[in-house]
Amino acid sequence: MNSTIEVEGLTKTFSPENRAVDAVSFKVGEGEVFSLLGPNGAGKTTTIRMLTTVTSITEGKAMVGGYDVREDPGAVRGLIGVVPQEVTLDNELKGMENLLLTAKLCRVPDQTAKSKARDLLRLVELEDSANRRVGTYSGGMKRRLQLVTALIHNPRVLFLDEPTVGLDIQTRTKIWDYIGHLNRDQGLTILMTTHYLEEADKLSDIVAIMDHGVIKVSGSPSDLKESLHGDVLTVAVEDGGEDLTRFLRSVPSVTEVTHVDHSYRLKLPKVESALPAIIASIASRNLRITETSFSKPTLDQVFLEVTGRSMRDAQEANGHSSNGGSYAAAHRSEAK
């Protein structure tokens, strides 16, 4: 697959002590959704800001759409659309006016711009609100409009910085649907940052887990989860004892068994295929199962595995609220 984005040793240093992005390398194939997942302060937004030509690159190389970000930033800007985390729409302008302003700035011919704007407003179900001032929109409507504003000039690559931060779950789900649609139906290459695990899991072809400016691990969400070697099955059994522990360890697909009180925690590659046999074997030993539960591996567990802390702990350790670390906030911290 051709790479639309290629990053090699990308580094951003604001001061000798502040290495915001540290020798990051990755590739994003054409039509892929690539997510940088990590807590606030991980370096995700700074990476996007370098790739969108807003922040200078200290070291390393970045190519977007075949153009070198350092050498030919103007050509890169012609290929990309950017959706910052903060809403940058004009409240006093109408929805349609906001779109047409961006179209004018991107030199989209007036007639094309109008029909494209109508299509985009329809896509995000805002056509009935097109002639209302944006100041009267809800937060979710503004975010939907912001998303399509970045598409008015048909960019090849879309950069999304925390596209659903601060939104309720219904609106977030809708935005996911739009992003999925743009990727599937229009073949748009998307690079997004997020600290929502389920967002990265649902939307991404490739997830790169980032922490302290470094990509710790990357791969497809399913590969990353499979790398944890399996699901976890918990069975509570009356009077099981060590005999049962030995028996469970002998089941071929089980890789690990831990026994605490009446609970047996089994690690195995695919719980669905092994579950009936395990239950039947326990029952055949005349033991009574009082509870069973199982969990699939999550990206949070992957994050825990590679960073030694959970996403929630990482967020709290960085002292950020759920909407910190924005595109503009990054700029403000750079400017200090």
Added chain:
Amino acid sequence: MIVESLALGKRSLTKWARNPFAVIATSLQALFWLALFGNSFSPANAFTSTAGGSLGALQQAFSGAPNYITFLTPGVVGIVALVGMSFQGVDLVFDRITGYIDLLRAFPIPRTSIYFGGVVQNIGKGMVATPIAFLLALVVPNGLRLADGFGVINVIGVLATMAVLTTVFSMFFTGLAMSVKSTDSFFGAINFLTFPIMFASTAFFPLSFFPAWLKPIAQANPISLACDAMRLLLVNGSLSVSQASAFLWDWAGLLVYGVVFAALGITMARNALRAR
């Protein structure tokens, strides 16, 4: 670059026009200067006492204006241009804080169009506010009295002078607004600059009122240059050769300011927009 600058200028002007309070506040500022300051300032009363005879020495000192508000009107235009152009830049400061300028930096547009967009919107607002100041001067008590023979050429000359002064200030203050990093720095810088520019000018008093050390500064002040040029057109219907020459010198001075402030403004804006 022109298309993008005009589009960005139109964006700000549309927002401004849809906010009636901003438009009314800008217009009322001129009214307060003219009606309150213009009528309460004592030299206006001194002029009245000299009525009925030849121009008194005081009246001659005030450019031969028949009353104080006629003298003050170009000064108010200059103040409206100065204060308007300086404070309107706050839009750009907020655009920077909200991330809009960063977004524009990722757009396929020349980055200097962000600066010129700011200049365009400032000039647009200034060219609404300054003629309103003139119209208000005609209707306030003891207001502006136009010279005999004041005609279309004078109107064009006054409007053109307003436009040049507005542009001069806009060039500088737009660059300044783009280079500051917070509203506190912006308002601090504006307050620091506007008061000396305003009071070290002939907006309120003739040059002869200034102490010797301040005279060259006041004379070279862009507000003074614009005021002197406009006063020549208001007080004299048609200009003599020496008056026309003085008018052209004032204009030449304003154009020099235009070039210097444009260079300064563009440099400040480019520096602020550079990727760091």
